[in-house]
Amino acid sequence: MARTVVIAPDSFKGTIGAAAAAEALAAGWSRVRPSDDVRLMPMADGGEGTVDAFAAAVPGAHRMPVTVTGPEGTPVEASWVLLPATGEAPRGTAVVELANTSGIERLGTPPRLRPFDAHTKGFGEAIAAALAHGVSRLVLGIGSSSSTDGGAGMLTALGARFMDAAGAHIVDGARGLATVATADLSGLAPLPPHGVTVLSDVTNPLLGAGGAAAVFGPQKGAGPDDVPALDAGLARLAALVDADPDAAGAGAAGGTGFGLLAWGARLVPGSAAVAELVGLDAAVAAASVVVTGEGSYDGQSAAGKVPGHVGAIAASAGVPSALVAGRIAPDADAAGFAATASLTGLAGSGEAAMAEPARWLEAAGAQLARAFEER
Known part of the structure; x- marks a missing residue:
């Protein structure tokens, strides 16, 4: 049978x-x-393959190519997925994945790990492209990151400004967080009408022994002496931005979860949300x-x-x-x-x-x- x-x-x-x-x-x-x-x-929890999973599982999904700034500062070809319109999202839902824009997979095989210089700017550029398309809702997967920049690169691409004590823009990556003195989020792009849902499979806070630098920094090439410096940079950012560094998931993707909370996004367990969205x-x-x-x-x-x-x-x-x-x-x-x-x-x-x-x-x-x- x-x-x-x-x-x-x-x-x-x-x-x-x-x-x-x-x-x-x-x-x-x-x-x-x-x-x-x-x-x-095919399923995903927010990491590598999230865009592919939605493209394969949702009838009528369209892959949208985009060229963004990769985590090393060079252009990379990436894509996001446009899901069909629904009652909840009448202009469609965009699925954007950090892994294929700013992920560790973008650093080669084996990866050219750059714990202080890799950044999330390309992820923000892909989000901006989806917003420019006019979608009603964003679904963001933030696993498999290459950086520990607290989402500063992403927020910069969305209109934020991070400056040092001399009033100059900080450099990209965690290296820039060591000098950040002011954060101006007033120019951030507005959230789409039906909000931003962030898929993550971790609940780590931003700072401390269980935070982004201590837990995930070594996976991205950070040595024992690097972790305190990375954590200190994230703490400088947290002191300037109105978001809770202790929130569950704030430490996800090198602190990108924290940056997204500052934008007003909602963090949810990845696999459950993907299951719901694909039916x-x-x-x-x-x-x-x-x-x-x-x-x-x-x-x-x-x-x-x-x-x-x-x-x-x-x-x-x-x-x-x-x-x-x-x-x-x-x-x-x-x-x-x-x-x-x-x-x-x-x-x-x-x-x-x-x-x-x-x-x-x-x-x-x-x-x-x-x-x-x-x-």
């Missing part, structure tokens, strides 16, 4: 995006069960099987990450779900899934799985299709 299958993975970070992962899983599933109706609904609940309710996944499924994955959220939606609808992951950690609780597949197990090693992710995702899709064929 033919089944309806919803395939809703996150990206497998650093190896393959959510949309391509969904396609590979679907190819494997369809090889075993060609008569099944397979629906691709995942209704798709799952009409499905026979749901397949989800991510690069590494571990003890944290059930709390706010895409597989945990998709699995919970499936459980509420009484629909069996399956998990695919690059690796499934020993501490991971996968008991709620009817079947699992590990790319590392299929490929024989993590290195082999990461070298050919599409190949092993297709193999995983076929393995899961056979597992459900026996049910």
Whole structure:
């Protein structure tokens, strides 16, 4: 008997995006069960692949190309996605992703980490382009950042002015925060009529031991001596801007969450908001099987990450779900899934799985299709 299958993975970070992962899983599933109706609904939590996920999952979505200033100061080709008009957003919703404008992925492979110089100006330029298009609402994904500039570059692109004690514009990046003396946000572009929703999967504050510099700075090349300097720059910014540095998510994306709070945006858990916007609940309710996944499924994955959220939606609808992951950690609780597949197990090693992710995702899709064929 033919089944309806919803395939809703996150990206497998650093190896393959959510949309391509969904396609590979679907190819494997369809090889075993060609008569099944397979629906691709790639997911995201605000990081790399958010724009791709919306473009693939929402009928009528249009990709809008834009050239922006990359995190190293050179032009990069990026895009945002225009979602169709709805009653809540009569002129459409724009989805803009920090990762494809100002993200660490824009620094090469391996990335040319520049903890004091990388910035978020390009992200702001892409937001400005969406506003100029006249959209009713913005949805912003802020994962996978390359910088620790507190969102100052983004705010500058939207009309803010940050000056040093001599009245000169500060330089881009965290380096400029070390000299910032005044902040003028009066020229900021107004929010669109139906507001700005920010997708984030972290709840860190801006400053301190749990803040942007201490927790995420080392991932961006900051050494032990750099972290206090980065934190001090963020503290200078926080003293000049009317936003709460202790708010949950203020430290997301090198403090870009804080900058967006200063603009008046609302920060929300990424995977839940994406699921709502793409209509995942209704798709799952009409499905026979749901397949989800991510690069590494571990003890944290059930709390706010895409597989945990998709699995919970499936459980509420009484629909069996399956998990695919690059690796499934020993501490991971996968008991709620009817079947699992590990790319590392299929490929024989993590290195082999990461070298050919599409190949092993297709193999995983076929393995899961056979597992459900026996049910």
